[in-house]
Amino acid sequence: MTAEENTSEWQGGDEAFVPVATESSSGAALDLLRIVRINEEIKRVVSVAFKINIMALNAIFLAKRAGNAALGFGVLSNELRVFSKDLREGMMALTRQIHDLVAEVSVILQESRYDRVFAEAALAAPDHAQLHTVLERREARHGERADRIASLRRGLRLAIDDAARLVELGGVLAKSAKIEAAYGAGFASSLGQVSGEFDGIVEEIRSSLDSLRRSGFFGGSA
Template sequence: MTTSQWHGSGNGTSGAALDLLRIVRINEEIKRVVAVAFKINIMALNAIFLAKRAGNAALGFGVLSNELRVFSKDLRESMISLTRLIHDLVAEVSVVLQESRQDALFRRTLAQCSGNPMLDSVLERRNAQHDSRAQRISGLRRSLRLAVDDAARLVELGGVLAKSAKIEAAYGAGFASSLGQVSGEFDGVVEEIRSSLEILRRSKFFGGSA
């Protein structure tokens, strides 16, 4: 449905309000991912320090810990991109809400003054604006979904790194137990992020079920 059809059917306010609510929920999930990404960064720094203490036995673990730190940085940057798209969507959908209220008044005026060429011209112009806004929202929606998919692929890489760190931890000699505990925490945190991104992908804003 185009925005002009949306407005004209009288469903603009409710439809835009639902979208705005879904966007806010997506943003809350993004905030959770950002918080966890910071947590991974701190964990990785601690893991790198622990690997240095373990010496040669934990060289592989140290390399993977550093890669997980890079992963956390890349993930935060990915979430920043998502947040920008969210802000743009909030701005566009908020305008739709405002215009929907204005259109309700406009429709009442049209009903009382049907056949007025000036009002018909205004209606045509407003419909063109609505359609243009609908295209922008649709484009932002697609961009947001693609960005979420990109983030999900990045998290898959993080999962591989975490599992590899768990394997390397076993070769940590006297530090194997400590390294194993840290790598297990990495694995759990990455799973937490994966769960959040799956919630985003299933959002009704993208036609999903969540």
């Protein structure tokens, strides 16, 4: 599936999810759905990054066979392997942040059910002072939790931006590999094909990260 297809499914998925959530929990439910989608996209990027690693390894062997004519290509292939590793590590860090977000949002979903129950209790016993104290305490906890989620949200966005910058570097490496492939003498065609694949895959990752940055979770339209 392409990133574009993913994006359209993403929008449709959000819309479809809203009616099954209760009014009070729909915001958290929508957030949870968006987080799940982000996580799926991250898994996809990790998988593609691993593919770059294997491709770069093969490219290094190819460059060795091409000899002096592909020395530059070999260096770039090696850099692409490092890029692949850095990208996967960055994505794993994102996954950990996602885990923290899921934990916080899940608590909100559970608490929203209890909020409804307490609201009904307050209607049934409107003059109960202690119940109002409990409601105020819960409200304060909700505020603290909202602050934590906002902080995690900002952290996740920054980490995605970092990953996007890393992918820009990967794009430069792939384009440079294309140029170096042209000097590959008898191997130029093979090296050109490999560098073209690098370029395509980096473009795919860039597209995934762009869709993540446009996620409704960060206030975007996707």
